[in-house]
Amino acid sequence: MSKPKIGVIISSTRPTRFGDKPAQWIADHAKARGDFEVEILDLRDYALPLFDAPASDAWMPTPNAEAARWQAKLREFDGYIFVVAEYNRSITAVLKNAIDWAYTPFVRKAAAFVGYGSAGGARAIEHLRNIMVELQVAPVRQSVNIGGSDFFPLMMGQKNWDDVKGAFDGPAKDLLDNLAWWTNATRAARTADAAAKAA
Numbered sequence: 001m002s003k004p005k006i007g008v009i010i011s012s013t014r015p016t017r018f019g020d021k022p023a024q025w026i027a028d029h030a031k032a033r034g035d036f037e038v039e040i041l042d043l044r045d046y047a048l049p050l051f052d053a054p055a056s057d058a059w060m061p062t063p064n065a066e067a068a069r070w071q072a073k074l075r076e077f078d079g080y081i082f083v084v085a086e087y088n089r090s091i092t093a094v095l096k097n098a099i100d101w102a103y104t105p106f107v108r109k110a111a112a113f114v115g116y117g118s119a120g121g122a123r124a125i126e127h128l129r130n131i132m133v134e135l136q137v138a139p140v141r142q143s144v145n146i147g148g149s150d151f152f153p154l155m156m157g158q159k160n161w162d163d164v165k166g167a168f169d170g171p172a173k174d175l176l177d178n179l180a181w182w183t184n185a186t187r188a189a190r191t192a193d194a195a196a197k198a199a
Contacts (some may be wrong), residue, residue, distance in 0.1 A: 006030055011095035012085040013044045018154065021161040022114050022146060023037035023083040030081070035180055039077075042093050046070045051100040051143040058103040067101040074105035079112075079183035080137075081175075086124035088119030096131075103135055108190055110182035112140040112175045118152075120145025132137045138182050142174040163188045 008027045012019045020116075023040055030038045039046040046112055047066055054060065062068045085092050111132050115121020129139045144155075146168065 002148055003035060003037050004180075004187055005039070005076060005104055006079050006081060006179070006183070007074065007077040008038060008083065009095070009098075010040065010044075010083050011040045011092050013092075013094050017022070018116060018161075019083045019085055020117060022165075023078065023163070025165055026081055026083065026114050026144070026172060026175075029169070030184065033176060033180075036176075036183075041073065043098055046098065048094075048098055048101055051097055052109040053101075056103045057101070064101070070098065071102045073103050076104050077109070078187045079106075079110040079179055080106075081112045081114060081134075081179065082128060084113055084117070084121045084124050084128060086115060086121045088099045088121045089131070090127045091124045091131075095128075099131060106132070106135040106137050106175065108138075108186050109137070109138055110138045110140060110186050111177055112143065112179040114144040114146070114172075114175070116146040118147060120147025122147070138186055140178045140182055142170045142171065142178050144168050144175055162173045 008023050008030070010019045027038045027040050028041045030036045031141060046069070048070060049064065053063055053067070057071060062071060082095070113125045115125045117124065125143055132139045150164045150167065154161060154164065
């Protein structure tokens with residue numbers, strides 16, 4: 001069987017965003033293990049309108065071509081790592097909108113989280129965990145939280161990501177070990193379900 005494929009989703013589209021740096025870092029860690037295929041998904045590459053479909057894709061085909069393209073890309077993956085910016089104690093509007101356009105591609109897969117912000121993105125990640133449960137995603141308990149004494153010097157230009165990223169290598173390993181377990185478990189279960197339906 002092929003390696004499970006993981007999508008690393010950058011949740012901020014601002015010109016001054018930080019998220020692309022930890023996204024590349026966690027993607028590099030995941031690739032180095034050798035047990036994943038990994039691709040970064042940048043929400044800048046999807047010009048999604050504010051969700052305005054008559055219903056979710058769980059109930060009807062998506063009428064928007066760009067949203068359908070986003071859904072098709074998400075279907076390629078067996079699991080996800082969300083790189084989560086915290087805005088006003090929650091996730092970004094652009095991430096919530098992207099999720100609202102794509103229910104079915106997430107179902108019965110696994111997800112993990114790398115957060116950043118004053119509290120390491122923890123409050124945004126907690127909101128996102130609840131959203132993932134509604135999408136029938138298995139959210140991994142372990143996360144990477146870049147916050148406080150590390151995040152503010154990065155934002156103020158007093159440090160760069162290369163100065164601090166090594167401190168998060170241990171949490172990254174825990175996150176990826178558990179994402180591997182849950183991704184393999186959910187993929188096996190989906191494969192068994194598909195075989196049973198085809199029988």
